[in-house]
Amino acid sequence: MFLLLLFLILSSFVLVRLFLYRTALIYGLKKWAHWVEDRIHVHQYLKVPELNDNSQENQFYNKVSTYLKSLPSIEDSDFTNLFSGKKSSDIVLTLDGNQTVHDVFLGARVSWKNDVVERKTFVLRIKKKDKRRVLRSYLQHIHTIADDIEQRCREVRLFINAAQADCNGRWRSVPFTHPSTLESIAMDSDLKNKVKSDLESFLKSKQYYNRLGRVWKRSYLLYGPSGTGKSSFIAAMAKFLNYDVYDVDLSRVFDDSDLKMLLLQTTAKSVIVVEDLDRFISERSTAVSLTGLLNFMDGIVNSCCADEKLFVFTMNNKEQIDPVILRPGRIDVHIHFPLCNFNSFKTLASSYLGLKDHKLFPQVEEIFQSGATMSPAEIGEIMIVNRSSPSRALKTVITALQTNGAAAAATGKVGRRLSDGSSARPAEEESVGESSGLLGKDSLPAMKELRKLYGRLRMKSSKQVGPSDQDSGLIER
Ligand SMILES: Nc1ncnc2c1ncn2[C@@H]1O[C@H](COP(=O)(O)OP(=O)(O)OP(=O)(O)O)[C@@H](O)[C@H]1O
Ligand SMILES: [Mg+2]
Numbered sequence: 139m140f141l142l143l144l145f146l147i148l149s150s151f152v153l154v155r156l157f158l159y160r161t162a163l164i165y166g167l168k169k170w171a172h173w174v175e176d177r178i179h180v181h182q183y184l185k186v187p188e189l190n191d192n193s194q195e196n197q198f199y200n201k202v203s204t205y206l207k208s209l210p211s212i213e214d215s216d217f218t219n220l221f222s223g224k225k226s227s228d229i230v231l232t233l234d235g236n237q238t239v240h241d242v243f244l245g246a247r248v249s250w251k252n253d254v255v256e257r258k259t260f261v262l263r264i265k266k267k268d269k270r271r272v273l274r275s276y277l278q279h280i281h282t283i284a285d286d287i288e289q290r291c292r293e294v295r296l297f298i299n300a301a302q303a304d305c306n307g308r309w310r311s312v313p314f315t316h317p318s319t320l321e322s323i324a325m326d327s328d329l330k331n332k333v334k335s336d337l338e339s340f341l342k343s344k345q346y347y348n349r350l351g352r353v354w355k356r357s358y359l360l361y362g363p364s365g366t367g368k369s370s371f372i373a374a375m376a377k378f379l380n381y382d383v384y385d386v387d388l389s390r391v392f393d394d395s396d397l398k399m400l401l402l403q404t405t406a407k408s409v410i411v412v413e414d415l416d417r418f419i420s421e422r423s424t425a426v427s428l429t430g431l432l433n434f435m436d437g438i439v440n441s442c443c444a445d446e447k448l449f450v451f452t453m454n455n456k457e458q459i460d461p462v463i464l465r466p467g468r469i470d471v472h473i474h475f476p477l478c479n480f481n482s483f484k485t486l487a488s489s490y491l492g493l494k495d496h497k498l499f500p501q502v503e504e505i506f507q508s509g510a511t512m513s514p515a516e517i518g519e520i521m522i523v524n525r526s527s528p529s530r531a532l533k534t535v536i537t538a539l540q541t542n543g544a545a546a547a548a549t550g551k552v553g554r555r556l557s558d559g560s561s562a563r564p565a566e567e568e569s570v571g572e573s574s575g576l577l578g579k580d581s582l583p584a585m586k587e588l589r590k591l592y593g594r595l596r597m598k599s600s601k602q603v604g605p606s607d608q609d610s611g612l613i614e615r
Contacts, residue, residue: 333347362475365515
């Protein structure tokens with residue numbers, strides 16, 4: 139028995155040795171084959187120095203550096219440097235001095251050497267026979283990949299138009315750190331997916347827009363009552379695209395030409411935001427004329443400034459808006475942000491309270507079915523305040539919904555559901571949520587009272603009802 143055990147240990151030891159030897163052998167053979175291949179072919183060398191003849195930074199050197207860091211084959215290089223990345227958990231591999239990394243493009247095997255002997259230079263070695271065939275598209279490929287990586291890693295900034303210009307122009311900027319993501323917004327999942335794929339296809343449409351002779355831009359209108367997530371959604375879109383945000387405050391725009399100048403000073407890959415456009419129009423609280431606004435949305439200036447832009451306008455109500463503002467081209471996609479229905483309530487309960495289900499859910503559903511509703515902001519606030527007790531949070535939501543329904547009935551405004559699929563509601567109906575006192579001044583004492591009451595409430599769960607309708611509020615024009 140002992141001998142058998144000894145034999146097994148020894149034979150596994152020999153096998154491991156043999157395996158290691160074999161892999162080293164294979165590695166050696168591969169290296170030798172490459173060496174032979176290199177001797178057979180004529181190569182050409184292209185240098186990418188870090189600095190140009192005037193000692194200025196060579197942008198292409200940085201692009202090559204970014205590109206090489208992304209190659210999986212960098213791990214096979216004999217010596218690589220390990221650096222921590224932007225996030226503390228990230229580790230970035232870079233090529234050590236005089237080390238080589240291999241790459242394959244359209245079947246052509248090339249290599250890059252990090253030459254540090256005289257001055258920092260990347261040296262590309264390519265077979266002469268491949269050069270004519272792939273070099274141009276390979277360099278283009280490096281550009282595209284490096285731009286893509288830089289775009290994903292860059293810090294997104296929020297720009298706000300200042301009242302006065304300084305050496306940086308009219309825009310002031312801060313890092314954009316809004317925590318909202320598309321996942322954290324409670325909205326119909328079909329609608330969310332539609333918006334996501336619309337944004338993704340916009341990103342890939344450069345050639346398409348060029349071919350059509352159109353400016354590469356897309357305009358969204360987000361409309362719906364206050365506190366339904368429009369501003370949060372803009373932040374989520376900007377994060378999804380990794381675009382800067384230019385938040386145009388129309389009250390700080392002096393005239394139409396000032397608005398044009400602001401637009402000209404924006405950069406590509408950005409979201410240009412105009413919030414509460416309906417308010418500015420109805421209150422006439424901006425110096426910008428209708429013509430100035432139309433030109434801003436779809437004028438000649440748009441074609442002069444950097445493209446790849448998203449325009450996002452928000453409104454509480456679009457019914458009173460001049461149709462010329464909303465025509466296709468000025469607004470491409472209309473997204474409705476309704477007050478809560480039972481589905482969005484469940485999303486909020488899941489993210490704010492960690493609740494997937496609860497015995498009070500049927501009762502909440504029934505109240506929503508009866509027509510009562512509130513904004514996600516209001517429901518979210520109740521959930522945050524009561525997050526230590528999910529039952530208490532749900533009871534408070536139920537009471538708030540019931541009070542809201544009663545208030546609507548008392549004022550003759552029957553509770554309604556913005557969550558119905560019918561987006562063609564009359565304008566007056568659109569404003570019921572606001573005037574029902576839900577977020578108005580009158581509602582605040584009532585809400586405070588409700589929050590005090592939360593512990594004492596005991597609501598009986600009632601009969602189960604069918605799933606509520608969903609809003610498919612995306613209209614593409
Ligand atoms: N659909 C939603 N999903 C998740 N959270 C939401 C949603 N709607 C609103 N909230 C929360 O409510 C708060 C207010 O939302 P937000 O400012 O985005 O609303 P809004 O529609 O822009 O309102 P207003 O029209 O008054 O500007 C935010 O903190 C946000 O997290
Ligand atoms: Mg807002």
